[in-house]
Amino acid sequence: MDSRSWLLLEHEDPAYRLPDDLRQHDPLGARDCGWVEQMRPFIRQFSRPGEQVLDPFCGFASTLVAAHLEGRRGLGYEIDPARAELSRERLRRLNAEGAEVIASDLLEAPPADPVDLCLTNIPYFGCDWPADAGPAQLYAAAHYEQYLDGLVERFHRIRDLLAPGRHCILMAENLRLGDRCVPLAWDVAQRVGGLFELCEERILLYPKPVEPLPAFSSRSDRSHEYALIFRKQGSTLDTDDALTLLRALRDAGFAFAIYGSFATWLTSTSAQPPADVDLLVAPDEDRLNALLGWLQAHHFRLSCWQQSLTLPIALADYRGRYYFRAERLDRSGGLLRLDLTFEQDSEPVAARLDRTQICQGLLVAS
Incomplete structure (x- = not known):
């Protein structure tokens, strides 16, 4: 990683992409599955070989795959049992023996040893999640404040797990829900900033086909997101x-x-x-x-x-x-x-x- 404030992601390596047969087993077609290439630069920059990388919203284990490729141990929590099993199968196929996926809400998990890096894509608000999801499933939160409260509650737990002086990096995007723009990334930065020290940000760019806009339209293709870089450290008081x-x-x-x-x-x-x-x-x-x-x-x-x-x-x-x-x-x-x-x-x-x-x-x- 260098000093540029942006990271251009142009190509997803098919060798490490979520296999199509596993993607088809997900009710939503794994549409929220992140890229392994998205995570690798942050793992190299903010952890050392052999250290442990935590993803508290594991999903399809892209972060754990990246940790394996960079010689780190991955630990993931995934509240949805079906997704947790898909993640385990993905890791098995890559012989990622040092990675572990726990099918549990992070809040329900037993005490664990300190982790060296937390790196995750947060679950987004406004997702069309199946109606039978439990109240702990943040994808299914009915109201925005309910969602933010649940997210922050889990970052309290992450702060307890993270070793002093180490980094917590989360990927977040501002959303459009209907005709309303929701500043999710900025709201999360403010809330989580009460638990960790916000150090920096990177803007992740994903090229998409360009389309013309009608006059006075402000819509974009949402082809970027933020990597918000926090650190577990205390501020210096004057x-x-x-x-x-x-x-x-x-x-x-x-x-x-x-x-x-x-x-x-x-x-x-x-x-x-x-x-x-x-x-x-x-x-x-x-x-x-x-x-x-x-x-x-x-x-x-x-x-x-x-x-x-x-x-x-x-x-x-x-x-x-x-x-x-x-x-x-x-x-x-x-x-x-x-x-x-x-x-x-x-x-x-x-x-x-x-x-x-x-x-x-x-x-x-x-």
């Missing part, structure tokens, strides 16, 4: 900006306690600079809305589990989610991130924080 913000919050009368990595950094000269600021706030709906409103007025984007917040919030709607996130990006690329914890998921955490100090806005180390 600690001076963070301290300035915390003083402003305290001067505005907001009550909070600082804990976690930022509190450790404050109290230790040898601690690494943190990636964000963890604040413990009282679970008071009015005070929380006032605090979130102040942050929003100071140009912070508010979210909870990668979903945007609309103020005022009803705290009862967020029980069990534990925190709100506030992020502000400046023009130099600096990101200031706060996680506002309003309830604890374990007593030991709560026990380390003196609740009388929360109301005073004192700094509390973890």
Whole structure:
């Protein structure tokens, strides 16, 4: 792979294409089967020989075939048992002994060893999937937000599986559903960007015959998609900006306690600079809305589990989610991130924080 921001895919090698007899066994004719050539450059660039490549939406195992050809071990999850078996047969014919396809939703899979690269074509929204599909089949999601929520839930699991510092690369395309253009690739980039650090993108180009358009028509042949390149790493926090913000919050009368990595950094000269600021706030709906409103007025984007917040919030709607996130990006690329914890998921955490100090806005180390 070189520095070009695009990759032109002109030819699919018939030796590694999904065989026609297997294609015919799929009810949809394997129309969503990706190219092996699409995946090979990313495997070479972002993994080493012998390492493990994960495809959480395995489909017909094109990613696993590419991993095999590049000397890597492939691990795929495929929720549809029939497709999983087609994938296994495809891999058997290529003697890809180091590849494994598990017929399961990733969320239902048992714990696994860390993987070195996640590389996948995401299942697209709006697919005409058979009506008997279960609720975990993202192809069959009836509504867009339902689809995005399910996708992000699985990328939470992928983050747990991916080794620190390694890459998660997903192929996504903006869609046209009827007369409506749906920015799926951009929405997914924003949602998944709350779990990983977005590093770069590549545009994948597939030549198609060119047709003239009638006047004022904006339609295209959709002959491109995006490779969104994420990495499992923490952002570097500008600690001076963070301290300035915390003083402003305290001067505005907001009550909070600082804990976690930022509190450790404050109290230790040898601690690494943190990636964000963890604040413990009282679970008071009015005070929380006032605090979130102040942050929003100071140009912070508010979210909870990668979903945007609309103020005022009803705290009862967020029980069990534990925190709100506030992020502000400046023009130099600096990101200031706060996680506002309003309830604890374990007593030991709560026990380390003196609740009388929360109301005073004192700094509390973890």
